[in-house]
Amino acid sequence: MSALTARGVGLLVAAVVLVGTGFRFAYPELTLLGAAAGIAVGYAVLTAARRPRLAVTRSADPDRVARGEPAVMTLTVRNAGRLRAASLVAEDRCGDRAVPVPLLRLRPGRDTTVSYDVPTARRGVVPVGPLRVTRRDPLGLVALARPYGDTVPVWVHPRVHPLNAVPTGAGRSLDGRVDRVPHGSITFDSLREYVVGDELRRVHWRTSARVGELMVRENVDTSLPRIVVLLDNRAAAHPERVAGVAESFESACEAAASVLVAAYRADLPVVLLLVAPEPDGPGAAGDGMAHAGGPLDRLAAVRLVDDDVLDAATARLRRERLGDTLVFLTGAGGRGGLGVVGALRAAYASVVVGVFGAAESTPAGAAGLVVIDAVDGAAFAAEWDGVRRW
Known part of the structure; x- marks a missing residue:
């Protein structure tokens, strides 16, 4: 420019x-x-x-951190020209702030390195770069600014609070019941007629006597608890703002990250869903830089959306039955939708609701749910470990 x-x-x-x-x-x-x-x-x-020939490389150490943890960006600028030393005015963009980069008398073939801290006080995706180099004439009449290098994102994940308890799974029994099992196992799936070659130890003699022919058990390796985390990212669910930030939503993101990490450590299947799809596409989170990451990257990039689509989200959960334990995380403004969430108990064996930022406690057992009222992610983790039934 x-x-x-x-x-x-x-x-x-x-x-x-x-x-x-x-x-x-x-x-x-x-x-x-x-x-x-x-x-x-x-x-x-x-x-x-006259465009200076500069080669710009940058690296973040690390490029994914929890909120409040340190992250350092290292920027290296090399003068790729052959004729003259470069004396330029440069600054690197790091989120909303500019970081000055000294490029005084940078000789051909030489490079200079600058390291600085990336702000991680807030959850989000911090874009770093490009380097903006301004070239001026000796008389100070014209200033020409050009970008160099790519933009590198640094993911600032929500804080993770350790959870000691994880939900139990659901497995079917021969009597048609739903049994709770804490870990995956070989469990009953169905009965079928005996064929030559089947092992006799798999014959279910009680059913065989009742129907008058040999019936064999079919078992499957199932019963792992399958957890679905539904994060309420509707702006209406988090009405309170402090300096433009919805602290209840930040706490809900911390709770979601804590459940995800606890499930990963226990080798349990878990999926993260958003109530309101973000503008980039269904289920997307944040800008294009964050699409390739995992659930924690999605939590770093997710934003509040002015769209009330809780009915559509619950209809999808009822239709697809993505797991056996549903964890719904919302704010004080989302308590009006607990009846809609409670209707999912027919499709999910356990429904746990985390409510953040409410002035008064949510009535115990509202809509037949397990409700956890918490002021922040740490309080949610403490209450979660105290749940006696899922």
Whole structure:
């Protein structure tokens, strides 16, 4: 981006006035001064337009951190030119702030390295870069800014609070019951007629006696608890703001991250869903830089959406039955939808609701749910471990 400085604008105006006055009143001296001023501006434009050859590389250590943990960005700028040393004004973009980068007398083939801390006080995706290099002419008439290098994202994940308890799974029995099992196992699936080659120890003699022919048990390796985390990212569910930030939503993100990590550590299947799909697409979170990451990256990038689609989200959960334990995390404004969530108990063996930022406690057992009222993610983890039934 090229722009005349205030000095350059003044000199250009003076050049036009001098040339016009010199021609109008036949003063060759004024015309000569105006022409010289115009030539100076043209020289400044040509000088600033010369593009320096710079190679920019950057790396974050680490590029994924929990909120509040340190992250350092290392930027290396190399003068890839062969003729002249570069004396430039440069700054790197790190989120909303600019970081100055010294490029004084950077000789051909040499490089300079700058390291600085990436702000991680808030959950989110911090875009770092590109490097913005401004080239000026010796007279200070023109400033030309160009970007160098790519933008590198740093994911700031929600804090994770350790959870000691995980839900139990559901497995079918021969009597049609639903049994709770804490870990995966070989469990009953169905009965079928005996065929030659079946092992006799798999024959279910009670059913065989009742139907008058040999019936064999079919077993499957199932019963692992399958957890579905539904994060309420509707703006209406988190009405309170502190300095523009919905703290109840930040706490809900911490609770979601804690459940996800606890499930991963226990080798349990878990899926993260959002109530309101974000504008980038169904189920997407954040901007395009964050799409390739996992659930924790999605939690780093997720934002509140002005869209009330809780009915559509619960209809999908009822239709697809993605697990046997549903964890719904919402704010004080989302308590009005607990009846809709409670209707999912027919499809999910356990429904746990976390409510954050409510001024008063949610009635115990509202809509037949296990309800955890918490002020933040740490309080949610403590209450979660105290749940005696799922």
